[in-house]
Amino acid sequence: MSIATNDNLGSDFDRGKSGSGVIEVERKSDWDALNRSPFTFRHHLEHHPLFAIPRLVNIAESAVEKRGPRNVYVPDDPELKNLPWKQRLPEAVRRIEGGSLWLKISQLQELHSDYRDLLQDILAQMEDFSGLPLRRTVTWAGLTVFIASPNVVTPYHFDHDTNFLFQIRGEKDVYLFDRSVVLEQEIEHFYAGDLMAGKFREGMIDKSGVFHLAPGTAVHHPPLAPHLIKNADNVSISLSMFYADRFLDERARTYQANYCMRRLGLRPRPPGQDPFRDRLKSAAINIFSKSHPKTQDDILYSGIRRVLSPRRGANRIVKRALHGAG
Numbered sequence: 001m002s003i004a005t006n007d008n009l010g011s012d013f014d015r016g017k018s019g020s021g022v023i024e025v026e027r028k029s030d031w032d033a034l035n036r037s038p039f040t041f042r043h044h045l046e047h048h049p050l051f052a053i054p055r056l057v058n059i060a061e062s063a064v065e066k067r068g069p070r071n072v073y074v075p076d077d078p079e080l081k082n083l084p085w086k087q088r089l090p091e092a093v094r095r096i097e098g099g100s101l102w103l104k105i106s107q108l109q110e111l112h113s114d115y116r117d118l119l120q121d122i123l124a125q126m127e128d129f130s131g132l133p134l135r136r137t138v139t140w141a142g143l144t145v146f147i148a149s150p151n152v153v154t155p156y157h158f159d160h161d162t163n164f165l166f167q168i169r170g171e172k173d174v175y176l177f178d179r180s181v182v183l184e185q186e187i188e189h190f191y192a193g194d195l196m197a198g199k200f201r202e203g204m205i206d207k208s209g210v211f212h213l214a215p216g217t218a219v220h221h222p223p224l225a226p227h228l229i230k231n232a233d234n235v236s237i238s239l240s241m242f243y244a245d246r247f248l249d250e251r252a253r254t255y256q257a258n259y260c261m262r263r264l265g266l267r268p269r270p271p272g273q274d275p276f277r278d279r280l281k282s283a284a285i286n287i288f289s290k291s292h293p294k295t296q297d298d299i300l301y302s303g304i305r306r307v308l309s310p311r312r313g314a315n316r317i318v319k320r321a322l323h324g325a326g
């Protein structure tokens with residue numbers, strides 16, 4: 001199997017607009033497990049023109065030209081690093097087949113309106129299946145594509161968002177762990193900025209479910225549910241579609257307040273035990289969050305960064321506000 005580069009870009013970009021009907025649903029009741037436990041479903045992105053490698057390389061190149069490299073992750077390889085972006089991406093793609101590397105293009109919906117339309121179509125379908133008014137309640141939703149070499153392993157970690165991993169090309173095994181294996185302090189550290197705060201411990205693999213993904217299949221995993229992904233002996237293209245809502249964001253800020261309190265030597269209660277205290281803690285962090293966030297990072301981390309910054313007095317104010325909020 002060979003990987004095409006952008007030598008042969010198609011001219012049919014608009015064909016990618018047909019997003020409605022992306023997800024196939026055999027039983028709507030499967031979606032009752034949304035945000036509680038994993039489930040799989042079928043989709044129609046397998047041959048979608050928006051996920052052909054030449055097109056993805058093209059979109060990544062124009063993103064780098066217009067916005068700098070913030071939406072594109074290419075491995076920190078010294079040889080690749082010395083190449084101009086125009087050569088670096090096709091070269092990285094060429095190496096994927098024989099090497100051990102992966103590429104990521106984030107926030108596709110910001111890079112071209114076709115991806116934004118696709119995201120809206122997927123959200124509309126999910127609203128229909130779940131009965132939840134997602135397009136009204138989400139604070140952030142996005143599409144990120146991963147292109148990976150054969151046998152690449154994505155290490156154990158968890159994410160903030162509700163997530164759906166759509167397999168487009170190649171096969172992989174997704175090990176999904178129950179949320180209960182995560183320690184409260186790991187979540188607090190995650191929301192304080194350590195994105196790999198979840199630690200894989202001996203014996204935990206027995207507490208995972210394994211979902212085999214092939215082109216045309218997808219798996220949902222709930223927020224904060226850890227996962228570990230093993231690519232099969234093939235090049236893989238996967239799409240991660242994710243969203244967060246106000247509930248998840250407020251809970252994140254409660255964890256951030258708990259992180260601060262634990263640093264003060266206190267033993268805060270986990271979110272969910274006392275809604276009033278949770279709101280108080282979340283509000284204390286929110287005071288320092290950017291009032292007009294432009295990115296998901298702004299929504300989630302601008303407040304805690306200001307609180308933890310030694311140059312600001314915010315730390316002292318939050319300390320005073322949270323004392324006794326246990």
Ligand SMILES: [Fe+2]
Binds near residue numbers: 157158159
């Ligand atoms: Fe993840």
